[in-house]
Amino acid sequence: MSQKNSADLTQLRDQIDAIDTKIQSLIAERAGIAGLVAASKRHNKSAVYYRPERESQVLRAVKARNQGPLSDEVLVRLFREIMSACLAQQKPLKIAFLGPEGTFSEMATYRYFGHSVQAMPESSIDQVFTEVEAGVADFGVVPVENSTEGAVNNTLDMFMSSPLKICGEIDLPIHHYLMSKQQRLDDIKIIYSHRQTLAQCRGWLKSNAPDIETVAVSSNAEAARRAAYSEHAAAIAGQTTAALYGLHILHQQIEDQADNATRFLIIGNQLLAASGDDKTSLMIAAKDEPGLLYHILRPMNEQGVTMTRIESRPSKRKRWDYVFFIDMIGHVDDKPIAATLREIQRFTQQVKVLGSYPKSV
Amino acid sequence: MSQKNSADLTQLRDQIDAIDTKIQSLIAERAGIAGLVAASKRHNKSAVYYRPERESQVLRAVKARNQGPLSDEVLVRLFREIMSACLAQQKPLKIAFLGPEGTFSEMATYRYFGHSVQAMPESSIDQVFTEVEAGVADFGVVPVENSTEGAVNNTLDMFMSSPLKICGEIDLPIHHYLMSKQQRLDDIKIIYSHRQTLAQCRGWLKSNAPDIETVAVSSNAEAARRAAYSEHAAAIAGQTTAALYGLHILHQQIEDQADNATRFLIIGNQLLAASGDDKTSLMIAAKDEPGLLYHILRPMNEQGVTMTRIESRPSKRKRWDYVFFIDMIGHVDDKPIAATLREIQRFTQQVKVLGSYPKSV
The missing domain is CATH 3.30.70.260 (ACT domain)
Structure with a gap:
């Protein structure tokens, strides 16, 4: 690199450092004011520190102001994290989520609330409702609809008897993975998956595995189970399923469209x-x-x-x-x-x- | 809430909105300059867009400047995300990580690189090295040391033959969970875990389960397996283990000290x-x-x-x-x-x- 270009780089980095100093001082100022808001609410005995409707307004304003170069999605994520951090100064929000399935509900929790919360894994959807009803958790995160599998029944059933209210929603994109005990696609003779998953990967299968038989089974987990017990079979399922059944991931994100999603609801005590x-x-x-x-x-x-x-x-x-x-x-x-x-x-x-x-x- | 206080709140929120507008415009400006840095590097045929040493300097400056009210940790996380977003404008970094185990290595990946990267799950530590050596991934994330279990052997062995260099390190705190087929501690007669895990939870066990027998086994996973096959047993293990063996989590984060950690290395092609x-x-x-x-x-x-x-x-x-x-x-x-x-x-x-x-x- 020439001396001139190196000097240019140094100058650009100095500019970035100066901007970072300003951003940091503004974030500190924002956190200070958020502290005053909380104090004012405490003074008025209002227990509601976190207002999803206010947060949505802030995020919409971020999108409306955005003129690039960063995408709306990236900016919304950054501001969620800034808000999450400012809010957590008083007391981190406690969020109950469906724990045993691991990664996925937890991911929805952090996407919605940012990382400055205390995420509490629960063993069932019922338990998520119970913890929020009892006030042990401030909010809960439960799956409610999967564009592949339709309504998640248990969540809807819970609303028949629970006094909890829906306070928000978040869609999480879902990706499909081809997994097998084998390491190479050439060694696969049959591919199992749920009918809708197969349909969502039709283009990829046609291009990459035109001669391999596909068999529709009752669920993606059942497909993985079959792949785990046969020598020349593969399954199409979610990433965590591969870990559960000890399968290798041969190809990732093989869905034809990127809009496959699970919808999660945020549940809480407020209307x-x-x-x-x-x-x-x-x-x-x-x-x-x-x-x-x-x-x-x-x-x-x-x-x-x-x-x-x-x-x-x-x-x-x-x-x-x-x-x-x-x-x-x-x-x-x-x-x-x-x-x-x-x-x-x-x-x-x-x-x-x-x-x-x-x-x- | 009185009218006056409500007016105060509105005023505070207007202040926050004004600050957000400034933060957003500075982030956009930062992203613009980061784009110029990348262009300058491209012009000079330098392929190295991401410089871990430069990023560390930025984060250290953030810590040095911090006067509250937010913690160093929170601010470092926010700035990692801002840098990650600015960098990803050109082309998101591709990061290979140890996939089958799921959550944990992935968490280290996002903690270190922020969320604006393309994380690629691999089926083995070897495979992480291979993908980085082949240039398919820009960097890899591999576990190297666990304060409970010592060195992760395979990673060290890889360095004997690999030309890759260590480019960074990150410690991830590890928490212990009490898990069982039972739902209540009262129904537990025996608790299995690795010797060191039992030692790390000694205080909690003494206070909460003084009369329950503890048995040291070869690993936390083996403990969970035993708990899954017996009626009145529990295991102490990591959160994801509960999911793998279908156990309920009875108590979370029962470790006496919060400094239990796994160390991950960032591997890449640069010294x-x-x-x-x-x-x-x-x-x-x-x-x-x-x-x-x-x-x-x-x-x-x-x-x-x-x-x-x-x-x-x-x-x-x-x-x-x-x-x-x-x-x-x-x-x-x-x-x-x-x-x-x-x-x-x-x-x-x-x-x-x-x-x-x-x-x-």
């Missing part, structure tokens, strides 16, 4: 105030009568409310037949949604607002 | 320039002759070089008997270390500098 861009989740219990679904959907349509998801499940209670879980755009304090709820209530046994919460940023 | 606060790792091959160890240690003592670790292992090659791994304080370009090396070389078959790298910040 949140509006953040300006919210979703509302309802649970509706009803008897099986003619026109039931029509009575539920008509008011939404009339009020111009957008539904993003509907899921019907058989009720576990005797008094009614069906339970519907519905997500819609807007906050429960918004007039169209309030009107929709009143109308739905006329035709159903029970309408429960599971939460109004900021759309994932 | 780094001095950062101002470095360590040097040597591998010394020698025949078993009288006074061998004296000949190795005397020059260090005479030159005032501080040794932080020595580990002797039987050599796998016929030509000599022992291989020593030695860590010392300083950079290989420092005069006392250079003189030490020359002196040691007079009495041994081979002295290999595994790397000079910044001490972990």
Whole structure:
């Protein structure tokens, strides 16, 4: 490197050092003010230090201001960490998550709350709810929907009896891995996986393994189990599954589209105030009568409310037949949604607002 | 909350928003300059975008400047993420890590490099070395020492034949968990674990399980396996072990001291320039002759070089008997270390500098 270029580099690095000094002093100032906010809340006996709706507003402002060169996603992550650090000065938030499965729910926890929290692994979804209900944890993180496998049943069931509210949502991308006892694709004669996983990797399979037989099985874990017990088989499954069954990962991220995701809900004790861009989740219990679904959907349509998801499940209670879980755009304090709820209530046994919460940023 | 206090809160939040705007604009400016640095390097055909020694200097400056209220640790983490994001603009670093074990090596990877990297899980330590040697990965992350279990053998063996250099180190705290098929401590009659793990949890066991028998077994994994096959047994092991053996976690972080750690090395193709606060790792091959160890240690003592670790292992090659791994304080370009090396070389078959790298910040 020439002397001139080396001098240029030194100058650029000095500029970076000067910027870092400013950033650091601003972060310290921010932490100081966050301390005053907490003190003011303490003074007013408000126990709510962490407000998801306020955090969403801050992150949306970050996105709106962004003119590059960094991506929105990267900046949102940096600001989550800064907020997480400022908040943790008082007392780190305690977050219960589904522990035994390990990596995945924990990853959702840190993505949503930043790394300055105390993450508490729990042995079941029930236990996550219990710890939050008991106040041992401030919030919980539970999986609720997988774009491959559909609704995670246990979580929805919990809402039938729990008083907890949904306070947020986060989608985590899921990647597929080809794994086997063998080390080389050439030694594979058969590939097991769940039907939907196979479908999601169709392009990769066609290009890279056109002559290998594919067999759909009940789950990706079952596929890995079969691969672990046969000599020339491979499975397509998640990364942690390979570790559980002692398989080698032959190829990573072989899904054709990058939008495969699991949705997690943040659960807590508060019904949140509006953040300006919210979703509302309802649970509706009803008897099986003619026109039931029509009575539920008509008011939404009339009020111009957008539904993003509907899921019907058989009720576990005797008094009614069906339970519907519905997500819609807007906050429960918004007039169209309030009107929709009143109308739905006329035709159903029970309408429960599971939460109004900021759309994932 | 009174109107006045609510107004105060609004004012504090406006201040935070103003600070966030400034932080964001500085981060963007920093990213812009980092882009110029990369362009300058590209212009000079220098392939080395990432310089661990420069990053260590930045992080040390962050610690030196810190006057609170946030901790050094939190600020170092925030700045790692900011640097990671700025660097990834050009091309995210590819980092190979020991994949099958999952969580733990991956955690070390993200702690060291921030989250703006492409982490590549590998099936073995050998494979991590291979991918870095082949240039498929820019750096690798391998475990090298566990304060409970001593040296991780395979990693040290790899250095005997690999041309790779050590470019950094990171210690990751390790926590112990009490796990069982049972849900309550009252139902436990026996607790299995590795001898050293039991020793590290002695205080907790004395206070919380004074009447339960403890049995030392060969490893924490073996303890978990036994707990998985008996009705009234528990194991003390790491969190991921519970998932592998389907055990409930009864109590978390039951270690008496918080300094239990695994050390990871960052491996790469470069011998780094001095950062101002470095360590040097040597591998010394020698025949078993009288006074061998004296000949190795005397020059260090005479030159005032501080040794932080020595580990002797039987050599796998016929030509000599022992291989020593030695860590010392300083950079290989420092005069006392250079003189030490020359002196040691007079009495041994081979002295290999595994790397000079910044001490972990």
